Each structure stands twice: as C-alpha cells, then as structure tokens.
Amino acid sequence: MIGRFLWPLVGFAIAVVLWSFGVQHLEARTPIAAMFAPLETGRAFIAMVSGPDIWEHVLVSLKRVGIGLLFATLVGVPLGILVGMSKAFAQAGTPLFQLLRMVSPLSWMPLAVMVLGVGDAPVYFLLAFAAVWPLMLSTAAGVAQLDPNWMLLGRSLSATRWEVVWRLVLPGITAQILTGVRLAIGIIWIVLVPAEMLGVSAGLGYFILDTRDRLAYSELTAAIILIGLLGYALDYAARFVHARWLHAVPSDQAR
DSSP, rough: OOOHHHHHHHHHHHHHHHHHHHHHHHHTGGGGGGGGGGGHHHHHHHHHHSHHHHHHHHHHHHHHHHHHHHHHHHHHHHHHHHHOOHHHHHHHHHHHHHHHHSSSGGGHHHHHHHHSSHHHHHHHHHHHHHHHHHHHHHHHHHHHTOHHHHHHHHHHOOOHHHHHHHIIHHTTTTTHHHHHHHHHHHHHHHHHHHHTTTSSSHHHHHHHHHHHHTTOOOHHHHHHHHHHHHHHHHHHHHHHHHHHHHHHHHHHHHO
16 A cells, blocks of 8 residues: 555656756756746745746636547547447548548647637637547547447347447447546647647747746646646546446446
C-alpha cells in the first residue's frame, strides 16, 4: 500500500531533479532559462491558482471540452453502430473514415476559421473532429463483439431495427462506448490548447499565448503543469466511471 504512493513520488522527485539540472545547463547560455526553474515555477503556480483569473480560463476550456465531446458522441456512436451492423456501410465508409482519421485535426484549422469564422465554433469543430474517431471505432468494436444470438432473439420477437439498437445493442456496448469516451477525452485535451489559439479571448490555450506575450515564463510553465494536472484528473474521472460501470453490471452484459 505504501509503495503505491511512494513510487509515484519517487518518479516525480527524479523528474524535478532532472528538470532543475536541465535549467541550470541552459542558464549558462540563455539566462532567461532561470525563469523556467522548478522553484520559480512553483511560486508562480501558487500565485496563479490562488487567483480567480486562471479558473475563468479553466471553466471556458472545460465547457469547450464538454461540447466537443458531446458533438463527437452524437456523430461517432451512430457511425460506429452503422459500421458494426451494416456490412455494406462498413465496406463503403471504412476507407474514407480511416483516411480522415489519419489527418491531424490541427490541419483543419485554416479551413475551420474560413468556414466558421473566429470564435468558439472552429474550436468545437476541431475538438469534435479529433474525438469522433476513437468513439466510432470503440463503438464498432463493441457491436462486433455482441453475441449474435441476441440479434436472432430480437428478430424472432419481431423487434424493429430501432428496438434492436435501443434495447439490445446500446446496453450491450456501453462499456466500449465509455472506453471510447476516455480515449476521446485524452485526444480532446491534447488538441484543446492549440485549438484555443484561433483568436479566442479566453481558455487555457489563450492563457498560454498571453503569458508568452507578457514574458511571464514562470507563469507559462506553471500553466503547462496545471494543464497536465487537469488532464490527469479528467482521465481519472473517465477511468472511474468506466470501472464503476463494469462493476455495476454482470460481466456478460458488460461485454
């Protein structure tokens, strides 16, 4: 039990030591590197999280994450069900989906601004575009793993296609959808910061640019650490929900 908490602390301590040595090495050639040191960053972090300004940016970013994830779910889950249930749709759409999936979401930034303008809309598009693929693939994999006897039973009871999807497919693939949600959150959080550099006036990405323009490099490093901590918290929450779901239903139903 002690080792469960001790080893992570050891890992972080080693990382801080290496960080400090790296800054000292750079400081000889670039004096400004001293502002990135752990001690300076720690002071800036405490001052930053103690004030209200950063939390306004955090709330804006979390709102964008939620909306982007919602759009991705509304598109990705139905697409995944279609891919898993329709062989013709899978054969027609999979090559296109794989091609689009391999395009970096950030490649769409100029087009997103041209079509949707400056503001939240292009950010929502980029986040949703990045997150839709893990949701679609996880959903399709879940449909493929369903027991075929369930489908035969539904058809034998004269269930409509909608009833089969609503009463058999969705309950049977919830665990896979939650896996896709967890993967999607991780991707969204990575894309969020550069996406928020598209002319918006709030958010963590905007805050990073603002600290750079103000030459507040200690605060910039502190903001990077905060982004990592928030991302870890989001992933932990997603893993917690997924684990609770797996323990709340029988193992055969979870599959």
